[in-house]
Amino acid sequence: MQRATRVFAGAVAGLAMASASATDAKEAAGTGLGDVDFRASCTAEVGEDFDRAVAMLHHMMYAQAREAFERIAAEESDCAMAHWGIAQTLYQPLWPTRPSADELERGREALQRARDIGVETDREKALLAAAEAFFEDPDADWWTRIGRWADALESAHENHPDDREIGVFYALSRIAVGQTADDRAAYNAEGARAALAVHEESPTHPGAIHYLIHANDIDARAGENLDVVRAYSDIAPSVPHALHMPTHIFVRLGNWPEVIEWNQRSAEAALEHPAGDHVSHHYPHAADYLVYAHLQRGEDGKARGVLDEVLARQGYQPSFISAFHLAAMPARFAVERRDWERAAAIEPRTPTEIPWDNFAWPEALSWTARGLGAAYQGQLEQAREAEAQLAALRDSSESAGESGFANYIEIDRLLLAGHIAREDGRDDEAVALLKQAAKLEDTMEKHPVTPGALLPPREALGELLLELDRSGEALEAFRSSQEVWPGRYRTLLGAARAASAAGDEGVAREYYGMLLETTAAESDGPEIEEARNAMGKM
Template sequence: MTRIPLMLLATMLASAAAAEHDQAHTGAPVDDEQGIGTVAFNADCAEEAQQAFDRALGMMHHMMYVQARGEFDAITEAHPDCAMAHWGVATTLFQPLWATTPSDAEVARAREAIEQARNAVEDEREQALIEATAAFFEPDTDRLWDRLSGWTDGMATAYQAYPDDHDIAALYALSLLTEATQAEDRHALHDEAESILKRVWEEASTHPGAIHYAIHATDADGRAENALEMVESYGKIAPNVPHALHMPSHIYVRLGDWPQVIDWNARSADVAREHDVNGAISFHYIHAVDYLVYGYLQRGEDATAEEIREAAWDVSRHQGSFPGAFHLAAIPARLAVEQRDWEAAADIQPRVPDYIAWDNFHWAEGLSWYARGLGAVHIGDLEAAHEAEQRLAGLAEGAESGPDPRFPVYIEVDRRILEGFIAHAEGDDERAVELMRSAGELESSVEKHPVTPGALLPPYEALGEVLLALDRPDEALAAFERSDSIWPGRYNTLLGGARAAEGAGDPDAALSWAGQLLEVAPNTERDSMEQVRRLGRRG
């Protein structure tokens, strides 16, 4: 096979995806000189500063926090009496949905910016936003939620006073989604956020916050189809903002629409390559690459997925934040586990690259140990599998004091799956099944984190594979059905469903599962497809 140079391949993929996207998505681009959507905050500043502030706020709504901070900074230098520019500097120093804890230096910088904002502010609406951000940075605490709760309360106060302000409404909806990560009844908070954002969008259809946060609001179980029209509009209002080009794929992952996932993330990665952060490529690039690799793996196009990974690894340095660490660990783990290449999985080295502060990122490191353990147990190295399981237990414990209470849950789900495979390998089959089921129940207690397109090996998919190995195809089929209802269109779930249905003596169901997989992965060269093609021919 002729190898295409890696950088050329990445460019070709992005260009092809962009062309396909232009054909698939009708509608003229929004006439927006700044290419970020429409923000009209009318800050209490000089007219020149107002326009610059609107652009910076738009970038913040796109969660391009570093870029927005640079623009807010420039305004404070030119117009030090613009209170909201100082607010913008402080507000971009925390990212509510990403669960990133600001450093001591960032807290100090934010407090200084807040003081400058307070000294300059004369408008009550602006004062409400400044005090909400101040409530995040004022506590002396290492617990992120102790900070976030102050901000969410402050945004509720601002929204009660100014419910018709589009930017306040959008940020308040974001605060509701932030609360939902901690709440027992997260669905009610998503309902309220969806309602507010839909109203803002109906009043201002190119508002970046309304569209972006609505995608986060509907990136949840059973909600993916709620805002498809808004999702489709995002790339049109911000054609050169990498996160805007990536965000629609959150919904298409939920729907198992892999061509769309590939399309959006190829465009996002292409644009994100131009974004530098202190000498490193912005994490928005590797974020898009992980989703892109995931999409190609679900289509069984493994060689393309590997080429994309190699192109990303050719970058000298990636941004070392939590998203960067997560994806640098996830991508090689996905390539091995999705292909069931257990030798490669067992060889994965945790804590690579070494410029990442891995001690801060328990969940990200856990991905490497999870894949390593899965590989070990499947090749019969139970000693290494037990070591990986213990590492996961330690990381889950360490994550208990981390910024996001979901992180230890995610790690524990993976640990139980791995422990289940170990129990099966050791002949304790009922315990294996029990562990897999408990992992599935635990997974349902939290929503998927927005950083990831999906699990390396979901619990019900793993359960189905164990039940197939135990020659219990009827139960296995039920497990694959459950997995597909949560994460539709996954290659290995569909493959398992076809095998289980055939084993259960249900040829119609086997044909249906096989047909779905042939539609999802028409061009795959995986050996596992031969059985599926045989079922298809039989049909």
């Protein structure tokens, strides 16, 4: 993960601004989704419904948008673009979910139906061609499809530079194709430019705001356009993802109270918007961010309450996102608290209702926590089994053309291998493995599906170096981790302990103070007591 220095006070000041006027926001909130004026070549009777369906598409409410487009297609048989809309809901360019063979076939059929009916305008023909570029060639891999779709939208944008809908889809395509580009920041900058251009003309357009936030959800851009962030929920106050999306920025700033407040609202809204017969994956998505933020605040009881509520539910949407968070939350709760007995007891591939064969990276989270828990307890056979599982999941991801997922898994495998080496008495090798994990992390961005790593490599390296009485090096590792993952409970605590061990009481006081400022006033526990005692003595 590339490093960026964040100035929290300045960010909060920027976030307090709202670019959409109060009148615009109020009017948009009345629709519940924001304002889209697609101007589809269908009858006026379905025009408003079509705009709402496109708005849901921009909010990434894909299942709900699909149902809306299907209703339009059933009501008006000659509305070709309704079938384009159905196809658009079958792939999610920024999500880790991949369409199945059946979904790809359904998309091709929907687009052929649109062609058979006939589209009337050049702009609609350009959008239809972009969707067809994604669905053509049944044997193409995901990233080839995304590249073809992005190229088609680039042409569409060049030919229709003033078209708002083409503009926002073009912005989305830049962000999507940039995920595997060598210069990701340049692609995100172009996506932000295109989204901002639409936002300036239409401040309550949901796609413009949503994709602008995604464009800035990388280290190099985390401080950009902060005045726009809050406007998203203003225009769509009951849309789960609109209530969640600003926290992609807040989590990068270590602004835990905001992460908690917004995701509480998002989780509640998600339960009001099921995905057919399933609990929407927007619910566990918000809940994982909640668990993460509560843990950084030292609110373990509240984190446990969220986790228990999530695990008590059944019937989750069988998607990558559901799988990821249902695996991440139990693992996160154990690892963040360094409860190694609990971590070692985690059972991968639960709950069984999730089709785990499709989701290597989510499954890897469980093996990572299980392996770390075993390693810390000296159960090296179980730890090595977990490492072998991680290696297999890494290889399967690589074979599937998902090198990004493979790298995330490899970072965790290196962390686990380092802890196994430490327990096996190979300290130099352990340090080298954790440094290798940190170096690999430097090449990766935080994926938007996750609020943060289970165990940041430099945080783990700092703890290891502190165990080895290398306090000066440990402090540098914690400082580096703080630059990437600001405001983490364990990073601040580790930095304070390392500074104290190095005899630098001034720096120790600084980090203990930051820990106490970050955590909730009612937080307790031995680490908080340690910080309070240290501050009293220094």
